[in-house]
Amino acid sequence: MIDVSIPHPFLGDETTSQLEREGLLSPAVNNKRNLSATVLNSSSSSSSSSSVSVSSTSAVFTAAAVNQPVDTITIPDRLSIEAYEYMGFKQSVAKELWSNFVDLASEWECPFEEFAYMRIEDSGLDVTGGSEDWNGCLDGIGINQELKDAIMMPEFADIRCTGTAKFWVREVVQERFEFLQHLEDEARHALALRQRSQKGGRPKSGSISETPSAPSPRSKKERASIGSSSASTLTFAGSSAQSATKEDSEPQPVVSDAEISKTLPGHTIIWRASYKNATLAMQDSQSGSIRLELISTAPGDFSGRKKVAYFTPQKEVAHKFAQWAKHKFNDQEVFITRVFIPDAMLNELSSGTTYLWFEDRSRPKDEWKRVVCLSRKAYDLDEDLSWIARKDLLIGNMVRGVNQKFNNMPESDYPKLTIEDVLHVEIGGYSKEAIQWVFQSSKAQRAFSKHCGDKITFFSLGTYFAPKPEEEVAAYKQG
Numbered sequence: 001m002i003d004v005s006i007p008h009p010f011l012g013d014e015t016t017s018q019l020e021r022e023g024l025l026s027p028a029v030n031n032k033r034n035l036s037a038t039v040l041n042s043s044s045s046s047s048s049s050s051s052v053s054v055s056s057t058s059a060v061f062t063a064a065a066v067n068q069p070v071d072t073i074t075i076p077d078r079l080s081i082e083a084y085e086y087m088g089f090k091q092s093v094a095k096e097l098w099s100n101f102v103d104l105a106s107e108w109e110c111p112f113e114e115f116a117y118m119r120i121e122d123s124g125l126d127v128t129g130g131s132e133d134w135n136g137c138l139d140g141i142g143i144n145q146e147l148k149d150a151i152m153m154p155e156f157a158d159i160r161c162t163g164t165a166k167f168w169v170r171e172v173v174q175e176r177f178e179f180l181q182h183l184e185d186e187a188r189h190a191l192a193l194r195q196r197s198q199k200g201g202r203p204k205s206g207s208i209s210e211t212p213s214a215p216s217p218r219s220k221k222e223r224a225s226i227g228s229s230s231a232s233t234l235t236f237a238g239s240s241a242q243s244a245t246k247e248d249s250e251p252q253p254v255v256s257d258a259e260i261s262k263t264l265p266g267h268t269i270i271w272r273a274s275y276k277n278a279t280l281a282m283q284d285s286q287s288g289s290i291r292l293e294l295i296s297t298a299p300g301d302f303s304g305r306k307k308v309a310y311f312t313p314q315k316e317v318a319h320k321f322a323q324w325a326k327h328k329f330n331d332q333e334v335f336i337t338r339v340f341i342p343d344a345m346l347n348e349l350s351s352g353t354t355y356l357w358f359e360d361r362s363r364p365k366d367e368w369k370r371v372v373c374l375s376r377k378a379y380d381l382d383e384d385l386s387w388i389a390r391k392d393l394l395i396g397n398m399v400r401g402v403n404q405k406f407n408n409m410p411e412s413d414y415p416k417l418t419i420e421d422v423l424h425v426e427i428g429g430y431s432k433e434a435i436q437w438v439f440q441s442s443k444a445q446r447a448f449s450k451h452c453g454d455k456i457t458f459f460s461l462g463t464y465f466a467p468k469p470e471e472e473v474a475a476y477k478q479g
Contacts, residue, residue, distance in 0.1 A: 007078050007079075008078050008079040008112075009077055009078040010075070010076065010077070010078060010083075010180045010181070010183045010184065011025075011077075011183060011184055011187060012184055015184055015187050015188055015191070018191055019035075019039070019187060019191065022191070022194065023036075024036040024038070024039055024190075025039075026072075028077040030082070031076055031077045031078060031080040031081070031082040031083075032074055032075070032076060032077060032082055033074070033075055033076075033077050034072040034073070034074055034075075035072060035073055035074075035075050035187075036071070036072055036467075037070050037071060037072055037073055037463075037465060037466060037467040037468075038190075038467045039186070039187055039190045040073070040186060040190070040331065040333075040463065041462070041463065041466060041467050058257055058260070059257055060257045060260045060261055060315070060319075061260065061319060061322075061336065061459060061461055062319075063319060063322050063323040063326060063334070063461045064461040064462055066323065066326055066464065067326075067462060067463065067464050067465070067466040068330070068464060068465055068466070069466055069467065069468040069469060070465045070466070070467070070468070071467075071468060073330075073331050073465050075180070075183070075331075076180065079101075079112050080098065081094045081095050081097075081098040082094075083112070083177075083180065084097045084098060084116060085144070086176060086180070087113075087116055087173045087176045087177050088143045088144060088146075088147040088169070088172055088173050088176060089116070089119075089142050089143055089144060089173075090142050090143065090144045090145075091144075092142075093119070093142030093143075097115050097116060097119060100115050101115050112177075113174070113177045116173055116177070117170065117173070117174070119141065119142065120141055120166050120169055120170050120173065121166065123137075123140045123141040123142070123166075124137070124140045125137070125407065126164045126165055126166045126167075126407060127164060127165045127405075127407065128161065128163070128164040128165070128376055128401060128405075128406045128407060129161060129401045129405040129406055129407075130157060130160075130161045130400075130401065131405055132405050132407070134151075134152060134160075134165055135148075135152070137165040137166075138151065138152070138165055138169070141165070141166070141169055143169055143173075147169075147172060147328065150327045150328045151165075151168055151169070151172075151328065153324070153327060156320070156323070156324040156327075158400045158423055158424075159320055159321055159324060159400070159423065160324075161399075161400045161401045162301070162398060162399060162400055162401070162423060163300075164299070164376075167297070167299075168328070171297075171328075172328050172329055175275045175277060175278060175329055175332060176329060176331075176332075178277045178278075179275075179277065179329075179331060179332050182277060260338075260459065261315075264340045264455075266342060266343045266344075267340040267341055267342055267343065267455070268313065268340075268341045268343070268346065269313065269315075269338060269339070269340060269341070270311040270312060270313050270338075270339050270341060270437055271311060271312050271313070271314070271315045271317070271318035271336060271337065271338055271339075272309075272310070272311045272312070272318055272336070272337040272339075273318040273319070273321040273322035273325060273334065273335070273336050273337075274295065274325070274334075274335060274337070275325060275329065275332050275333070275334060275335070276332055276333040276334070276335055276460070277332070278295060279295075279335040279337055279458055280458075281294045281295055282294060282295050282337075282456075289449050289453070290448060290449040290452065290453050290456070291445070291449065292308075292309040292439055292445045292448055292449075293307065293309075293445065295309045296308050296309045297309075297310075298378070299375055299376060299377075299378040300375060300438075301371075301372055301375055301376065301396075301398060301399045301436065302356065302371055302372075302375055302388075302394050302396065302436075302438050302440070303375055303438070303440070304374055304375040304376075304377065304378045304379045304380055304381070305378060305379075305380060306389075306440075308438045308439070308440055309438070309439065310436050310437070310438055311339065311436065311437045311438075311439075312398070312434065312435055312436050312437065313435055313437065314425060314427060314432070314434060314435060315336070315338075316425045316426065316427050317398070317423075317425050317434045317435075317436075318336050318337075319336065320425060322334050322335075322336050322461055326461065326462075326463070326464040327464060329464075330463065330464040330465040331463060331464075331465055332463060333460050333461070333462060333463055334460070334461045334462070334463075335458045335459060335460055335461070336458075336459045336461065337456060337457070337458055337459075338456070338457045338458075338459065339452050339455060339456050340452070340455035340456075341451070341452060341455075342451050342452075342455070344451070345447050345448075345450075345451040345452070346393075348447055349392045349393045349443070349444055349447060352391050352392030352393060352441065352443070352444070353391065353392060353393040353394075353395065354388060354391045354393075354394060354395075355394075355395050355396055356368040356371060356388075356394060356395070356396030356397070357396055357397055358397045358417075358419060358421075358422045358433070359419070366414065366415065367385065367388065368396055368397060369414040369415065369417045370382070370385060370411070370414050371385060371388060372399050372414075372417065373406065373409060373411055373413075373414045373417070374411065376399065376401065376406040377406055377407060377409070382411075389440075390441070391440060391441070392439070392440060392441040392443050392444040392447075393437065393438070393439055393440065393441075393444050394437070394438040394440055395435065395436070395437050395438075396435070396436065397422045397423070397433050397434065397435060397436075398422065398423040398433075398434040398435065398436045399421055399422065399423065400421060400422065400423040400424075401421055422434070
């Protein structure tokens with residue numbers, strides 16, 4: 001259990017000293033530091049066996065070019081009020097959380113981040129439908145204006161309504177804390193790359209000022225700025241994956257859009273968008289195997305209480321979620337995962353696969369509408385639908401729920417769901433119904449790990465806060 005009477009910095013003493021000597025980290029002022037943006041953009045391959053770059057001009061993943069060039073990012077120095085603020089809370093709420101942590105951590109045997117998660121869960125009623133009071137719910141949780149604005153961006157209202165307010169807040173708050181937890185490893189990796197480059201006689205770049213800067217502007221206009229950031233890909237080697245070697249960490253040639261969109265005979269492609277740490281969590285740190293339960297969440301469209309992982313066969317769907325993710329957390333890399341699913345695996349699961357479509361004339365009982373209503377209310381399926389919960393693989397439409405209030409909707413009102421409650425995305429110039437896959441059973445998850453471990457590629461779309469172009473070029477030359 002944490003001793004709250006002593007400091008708990010996110011960067012170790014040795015790493016801090018080296019970063020300060022290199023001019024990459026400012027001294028702590030009011031529990032905050034400035035960290036050079038080049039440190040977090042030096043390489044994306046620290047947890048993978050190989051990497052290649054994707055041009056920011058990619059017509060496939062245009063979100064790779066969406067960024068705001070900055071010199072530094074401001075981070076909390078240690079567990080503190082400022083750390084809760086960084087996680088997304090208003091200062092008054094952050095002070096309350098810190099006070100609770102200091103007073104109750106030992107008695108409750110509760111870690112720092114759990115006080116934030118309890119605040120989210122205990123803050124009153126949740127909202128999910130577009131016609132519900134999202135602003136009131138977010139204000140009740142106590143998040144700051146910057147995070148609230150990002151969640152409420154009107155251009156992402158349709159995908160916002162694929163989840164609840166508390167779900168999206170928890171996702172970002174948790175990701176921001178995990179980012180701080182991994183900061184030491186990221187910094188050490190960046191320093192190792194920098195040290196090798198200096199041995200080659202190359203100049204340093206990315207030095208910063210002595211004191212933390214004022215918060216970076218994050219207006220809607222600035223959020224829409226387009227820079228020259230690039231993205232990279234991480235090829236996942238399944239259970240045989242090893243930590244990146246010196247050679248593996250070197251930037252690779254730019255990969256083409258054709259490579260991103262390539263197909264593989266005898267395979268179906270599925271996609272998923274998430275933050276870096278959440279993406280890499282797919283691999284068990286001990287065994288190296290693929291474990292979908294490590295990236296599973298609830299509630300969702302097809303599961304009210306059981307945590308499951310969602311994928312989509314439409315890369316345009318994953319790309320839209322990735323675009324939104326970059327705005328919700330500016331400092332962390334956003335990844336799109338591509339998985340080639342062998343036909344042999346799908347054949348194994350064929351008897352346990354069921355399809356849940358909004359309009360399916362072969363299913364007059366409207367299973368999709370009923371499953372969605374129950375799941376979005378975080379309920380278990382009714383007895384007459386329990387056969388669906390025993391299936392291996394679920395494939396069906398995604399819900400957006402812009403016009404619904406799922407929390408207050410009686411189960412008997414499921415017929416009120418219309419085609420407007422299905423998420424649509426533009427594909428090839430046409431509006432298409434969004435589709436999702438859920439590997440629901442243990443059998444399906446084992447099959448995924450067995451057949452797909454060496455068929456997964458992670459595409460990094462970079463961070464929203466990115467090094468200024470000239471610094472970025474220098475950083476890549478050093479790495």
